Structures are given as C-alpha cells and as structure tokens.
Amino acid sequence: MIVENLRSLGHRIVNTVWRIGYASRFFMLILLYSGTSFRRFHLIIKEIFASGVMSLIIILVAGLFVGMVLGLQGYETLKRYGSESALGSLVALSLVRELGPVLAALLFASRAGSAMTAEIGLMKATEQISAMALMAINPMARLVAPRFWAGVISVPLLTALFSVMGVFGGYMVGVVLIGVDQGSFWSQMQAGVDFRYDIVNGMIKSFVFGVAVTVIALFEGYDAPPTAEGVSGATTRTVVQSSLAILFLDFILTAFMFQGE
Amino acid sequence: MKRTTLDLWVGLFVVAGFAALTVLALKVGNLSTYNTSDTYQLQAYFSNIGGLKSQASIKSSGVLIGRVAQISLDSDRYEAKVTMIVDKRYQFPKDTFANILTSGLLGEQYIGLIPGGEEAFLKAGDEIKHTQSAVVLEDLISKFLYSKAEDSQ
Amino acid sequence: MSSQALVEIRDVHFGYDSRLILKGANLTFPKGKVIAVMGGSGSGKTTLLQLIAGALKPSSGYVKVDGQVIHKLDHKDLFRMRRRMGMLFQFGALFTDMSVYDNVAFQMREHTDLPEEMIRDLVLMKLHAVGLRGTHHLMPAELSGGMARRVALARTVALDPTLIMYDEPFTGLDPISLSVVANLIRRLNDALGATSVVVTHDVQESLKIVDYIYFIADGVVAAEGTPDEIRASDMPFVHQFMHGEIDGPVPFHYPSGDYGQDLNLRPDR
Known part of the structure; x- marks a missing residue:
C-alpha cells in the first residue's frame, strides 16, 4: 500500500517536472515564432481586443471596490494611531506594490486566460490546428504568438487601470465619505510612493505575471486532450496553475525588489 | 468596417x-517632485540612525528636497554612513546640520537639514560634518528613569 | 504507371508506442485519379494521410510525393510541399472564429500577396464551385453539416492543390449532402487536374466516383482494384466489408482470453 502510494507520488512528481520542461520549450517556441505577429500587428490587435478590452469592465469595477475597501479598513486601523492622514499613502502603496499587479493578474487569468485555453483547446479538438499546419501555416506563429503578446501587453495596462481605479475608490471613501483632509491624503500619498521604487517595480511584477499567465493558458490549451473533458480540465488547470504561479512569483519578486528595506 | x-x-x-x-x-x-537627473549626492555619518530607511525623505524647513539613497555601516569609524540624493535646485552651506527626526510621535523617520552660516556651499560627494543621531525612545525612557531614581535618593 | 505516380508509399511501417498500425503498406496513387483507401475503424487510414502530409514519420519505409521522400524534407521544404496539398478533415475543421469568406480566403492571404479584390473574386469562384456563393457572410456555426463540409472543400482547393486528401468526407452527412459532396470530389479533381485520395468506409458511395480502391487491413493492403474488380471480387475480406457482415476475417471480438475463465467458470465445479 505504502509502496503503491510512493510510486504514484513519484510518478506525479516526474510528470510535473516533465510538463514544466515541455512548457519551457513551448515558451521558447513562442518567442522563436513571434516574428510573424509583429510583421502583422493586426493579429495582435485582434487578440488585445479579445483578452484586454473584454477584461476592462471586471478590472475597473474590481479595482474600484478594492480601493473602497482599502479606504474603509485603512481608516479604521489608522484612526487608532491617530494617523488618518496616512490613508492616501496606505491605499496607494498597497495597490501599486501588491494588490494591483496580483489581483489584476488573477482576474485576467480567470477572465481571459481560461478563455484562451478553451479557445485553443477547442481549435485543437476540432482539428482546426492540424488543418492550419497542413495548410503550411505554423499554428505557433499564427495562433499562439499573437495571443501571447496580446496578453503581455494587456496585463500591465490593466494593472495600471486597476491601481488608478483603486486609488480613486480609496479617495471616494476616505476623502468624500469619511472626510479625511484632501490635501494630506494626496501629499502623504506622493511622499509615500516612489516612482522608480514602487511604481516601476509594480509594473515589472505585472509584466512577469502577464508572461506567466498567458504562457500557462496557451500551453494548457495546446496540450489539452482533444475531448470535452480534456478541454474543461485544461481550463480549470489554467486558472489554478496561473493563480498559484502569480502568488509564488509575487513572493519571489517581492523578496528581490524590496529587500533593501 | x-x-x-x-x-x-x-x-x-x-x-x-x-x-x-x-x-x-x-x-x-x-x-x-523630483527628477533623478538633476540631483547631487551628499554623505553624512551618524552614530545611530534609529529606524531610518533607504528612500526616507530629506527635508529642509519641512520641504521635501531629496531621498536617502543608501545606508551602510562604515567599518573604520563604526558609524552609519548615509548617502543622500538632493535636488540640485537647493544648495546648502558647508556647516549645514543633518538631524534624524521623527514625524509625529511614532511616525516615519527622516533627515532634516538645517543650513549654517558659511559662504561656501556643499558640492556633490561632500560630507555633512555636523550630524545629530536619531532619538531612540528606549534611551530617553531609561535616562528619565535614572534621573528619577537619583532624585528620590 | 510508376513514372506517372504522384504518391508512392513503399513498405511503410508505423506504430504509436508499441502498437504497430502499418506493417509494410505499399500503395501508388497515379496522377489525375481519384483513389479510395478503405478499411475498418482503426486500420490506419488516417495515419496514412498524416504520413503523406509529413505530420508523422514512418519508422521504416518511405512516402514519396512527386519524387521527393517526405520524411527527409526539412521544415521549409515540407511546408513548401504542403502548400501543394489540400486536406479536408473529417468534420471540416473550419476556423470557427472567421466567416465563411475569411475561411476560404485564409490561405490566399497567408501565402500570396494578391490584392484584396482578386482574393474576393477567387473566393467567390471557389464558393460558387461548391454552390455556396450566397453564404460568404455567414459564420461556420450558422451552416448545416453538409454546407460546412462543402465550404471546407472550397477552402481545401483554395490554392489549386495538386494532391487533395479527404479524411472521412462522408461522415455524418444525410444522403443528399453525401452524394453532393461525392460528386464535388470527382468534379473538382477533374477540373483542377489534381489527384485525390479519399479515406472512407462508405463503400457504396465511393465505388461510384473513384478510379481505384485499396483495402487496408491488419497494417497491409489486403485487396486492391478498380470498382468493377472490387464488385466482382470474391475475397472473403472484401465481401465482408462490402456487405457489412458482422463476423468474418475481421472478427467481432477484440482479442481476449478465455471467456469462461474471465467469468470465473471453472470446469471442475
């Protein structure tokens, strides 16, 4: 019984490592075949519409609410120490450094990443990808690479929009509703948030998340077994794996970026 | 279409x-508020920096004029060496004081520059000679307790 | 005949993992003809098409198209070769995110620098040839199964291929659509001067349109001949296939152990 369990565990580990290697090779192939997508940029534009523009509403609404919650909770906590004026700095720092990149990427993974997986998986299941290859058109260059670049371009832009909506939400709750002084809200924010240190690092994070989410989504779609269960399983795996990847990468990147403090 | x-x-x-x-x-x-290209560096040594961190603000008369770039321990002098980046628009005399101050009772620590009276200005890479270390709350409390104890004797 | 052959398949062995599917298949497809490749499900017919298209590599033997050994071509030459082939997939495999028009225009846009007006004329001509010029603005999801198959056919011949492959083109079609598609296969082949390979198990329909038939069983060519020869054949395998008999050379049972033993019936009790 124990031997059996150990064997299945070992099998799963080997399988995971094998998939990671395969996914890395897939990533390299995407980069290798990216030339076509840049020569024909409308392919990327079409995919930016499908993944970026279609995620706008959820990103904007979620950003607004997260900012409002931050404003409310931050105020309640800061009030105990008599430093309500630091609310702007608290809201902005949490958003720009952590919540913006992480939440925007998580939302993107479940809104656009899962759709990418399902789309590529179904194209594979209905032999559209084989048909394309037999028409002497490389599916990696024509289908996968444009979606990858669309995701990589969209995620940082969505993150910036998320953070701005969040700051606006925090402002609405903190200044308009509760009545924190407007001047100290903005000035504390500007004093607390450093452009290079906080904003640029946040953008680097969201860029890395964008790469991770789209590679996972496209790989799972491309690798999905060509059946209904295969595609639905791959869609689930996309959301689970990209969420874990985002949080894990966030930890690694944070450790690297903010170690000086 | x-x-x-x-x-x-x-x-x-x-x-x-x-x-x-x-x-x-x-x-x-x-x-x-600040542009990295138009700045110059200054150094200062403190015997104790308290809770000062890199990226902390540098203020003069309460106006933000720069940031702390780097903090390290100088192993020759056994003092904290603080590198500051200051906006080029603001020049300070050679005998300027650098104090580590706290905003509010428990707030962030920052460096306050109090200009002296000399004619010559500090140049890029110069050291601010007159410094005052951070006020450490524990030291204050223990001093206070000691003086109380002496009084009661 | 060999000098006129567009495709030569010589002693091809192929297997997935340890299961051998082809065990020395020999087939020749002469230029200008419509050839049917028949066999039961899982007999390796589709595998054969993928070997011709270079999507799979034979473990021994070779496939020659127009005098060139397919599995020895590099990536670039293989893609150049594929531009001269057209393949109709089992369920059409139309690109579901594009309109009918864009589906047919796809290869022209990808592979040629033709101006858009000329592409438009060509697309409408191809759609007209399959009788569906009026559907150019529809999406594939709005088409019936038979119409989708015909659009896919128009897309397959978009660049006037010299070799057209059909993977089960009759699957899931009603009798009318079926004979429409069958007729189109013959007519397009003759109009384009192409060579067509039809992989199918629909015996009656294919006998009407093809010039030559190969039967594949057990990884090798079990029988071959013109439609008349096949009809007259008294080979048990061909007979079983033609008449859809349940048992015969192709057994009803998947190879298995002793039935009694599987059910735990012991003779000594």
Missing part, C-alpha cells in the same frame, strides 16, 4: 492604460 471599430476599442484601451500609468507616476507617485 468591423476592423475599424475593433481598432478603436483597442486604441482606447491602450490610451487609457497609458493615461493610468501617467496618473500613477505624477499624481500617486513622486515623479513630479
């Missing part, structure tokens, strides 16, 4: 994204 509306949406999305980045940089961040 269909492609133009799609282009329009994507264009709007990209413009909005970059606008958001600009808002982050200028309104939320401090890009508007």
